[in-house]
Amino acid sequence: MLRTVGFGLFVVVALLLLPANAPVQVGYVYSDSMEPTLGVDDGYLLVPADAVEVGDVVTFQLETRDTLVTHRVVGRTDGGFLTKGDANPSADQASGHPPVTSEDVVGRVLTVGGTPLVRQTSVPAGGVARREGAPTDALTDRQREVLQCAHNGGFFDRPRAHTGEEIAAKLEIAPATFHQHVRTGTSRLFDALFD
Structure with a gap:
């Protein structure tokens, strides 16, 4: 209950901070690669990723598969961002994935004090649900x-x-x-x- 109320207040604050025409997206976690930061079935808000920094948790389009991934930015190269799931032993690029470009980034997970605000939920497999209108x-x-x-x-x-x-x-x-x-x-x- 307290987590739901906290998420609700988080949504209100997020909407007040964003411009009226800013796209707000809701993402859902489908794997345990970001445990304990984000768990399976957690929901979170994505905000525009105008300036991605090392340490940000971002959702991006994986070039090698037609899927969205939510991982932390752990470094930067000339080719793009290096990413890693918090529970994974090594960066995604160590397993052959190319660096993530700015164009691949769908959004940045909204945080307060560096901590992503999440809501536990259960949804069918899908992707990022986009909401039209403010x-x-x-x-x-x-x-x-x-x-x-x-x-x-x-x-x-x-x-x-x-x-x-x-x-x-x-x-x-x-x-x-x-x-x-x-x-x-x-x-x-x-x-x-x-x-």
């Missing part, structure tokens, strides 16, 4: 403003950087109004994401 389109302008201010003010951090009352004062609204916007806004985001 879930934030379900919000009113005021809900978006309040949620963004709450995020930027550290309301969703643990421990909280600022209380709801402090953020409400900054927005010049009553604390009850602030909390109502947060509840309704997060509910609308979850409805847009999961319905």
Whole structure:
């Protein structure tokens, strides 16, 4: 339950950080190569991988097979990125796979403090499920403003950087109004994401 709530808050924060037209993708793990970081059947969010760094967990198209792989970037060469599953003894390139190019990267796993946020789930074999449209389109302008201010003010951090009352004062609204916007806004985001 706590992990699901945490994932839900993670989704809200992620959507607030991304531009409204940014593609949000959901990925699912089908092997144990990334244990313990990502386990079989874990779900995660992919965000655009504009700048891939060593240490990032990315999903990429494997050139030698028509499949998607989610592994950590462990190095860089002139030919591209070196990748490795956290549970694997050696880099993918040691077994003959070419370096991963920027064009092969589908997205970067969204993290907080370097730790991927995951949701355990069970899905049929497939690939990356792509969602069309921005879930934030379900919000009113005021809900978006309040949620963004709450995020930027550290309301969703643990421990909280600022209380709801402090953020409400900054927005010049009553604390009850602030909390109502947060509840309704997060509910609308979850409805847009999961319905």
